Amino acid sequence: MSVPSTWFERDLPVLEAIIELLNEKRPHSLLSINEVAEHLSRSKEEVRAATHALGEEYITLREFINGGDPGPYLVTSAARRASGQWPSEELVIESLIRGVPIAIESETDPEKRSKLKQFLDSAVGVSREVLVGILTSTLTQKIGGI
Incomplete structure (x- = not known):
C-alpha cells in the first residue's frame, strides 16, 4: 500500500x-x-x-x-x-544554462560569443550535482564573509 x-x-x-x-x-x-x-x-x-x-x-x-x-x-x-519565491541552487543553475544560448544569440563580439559557447559546452558536460555543489559552496563563502 x-x-x-x-x-x-x-x-x-x-x-x-x-x-x-x-x-x-x-x-x-x-x-x-x-x-x-x-x-x-x-x-x-x-x-x-x-x-x-x-x-x-x-x-x-x-x-x-x-x-x-x-x-x-x-x-x-x-x-x-x-514555493518558488526564492530561487534554489537548482533553479539558478537551470536559469543560467537556459540564459546562455540567448546571450550567445544576441552577442555580436565573436570572441565573447566563442567564450559563451565554451562555457555552455563545459556547463552542459558537468553533472547537475557538481554545479549545485559549486554554486552552494560559492554562495556559502560569500554569505559567510558578509
Missing part, C-alpha cells in the same frame, strides 16, 4: 497561501487556520492537515492566547524556496 502524495494538491497551495497572506495582508501577524481556509476556499480540516504536514521545515505555528488551533506565524527559507 502506498501513501498518496499531498504536496501539489494540498500542502504547496496551503504554503503559498500562507506566504501570500503573511507577506501582503498580515505581515508580522498570526494567521488562523480559518483565514487560510477561506482564502483557498478549502476546509479547515484540509488546511490543518497541511500545516501539520508542513511542520517546522516550512512554517512556524503559534498558539492563540484564547486557544484553538495553532496558526501560521512565520515561514522558513525552505518554504520560500519550495
Whole structure:
C-alpha cells in the first residue's frame, strides 16, 4: 500500500497561501487556520492537515492566547524556496544554462560569443550535482564573509 502524495494538491497551495497572506495582508501577524481556509476556499480540516504536514521545515505555528488551533506565524527559507519565491541552487543553475544560448544569440563580439559557447559546452558536460555543489559552496563563502 502506498501513501498518496499531498504536496501539489494540498500542502504547496496551503504554503503559498500562507506566504501570500503573511507577506501582503498580515505581515508580522498570526494567521488562523480559518483565514487560510477561506482564502483557498478549502476546509479547515484540509488546511490543518497541511500545516501539520508542513511542520517546522516550512512554517512556524503559534498558539492563540484564547486557544484553538495553532496558526501560521512565520515561514522558513525552505518554504520560500519550495514555493518558488526564492530561487534554489537548482533553479539558478537551470536559469543560467537556459540564459546562455540567448546571450550567445544576441552577442555580436565573436570572441565573447566563442567564450559563451565554451562555457555552455563545459556547463552542459558537468553533472547537475557538481554545479549545485559549486554554486552552494560559492554562495556559502560569500554569505559567510558578509
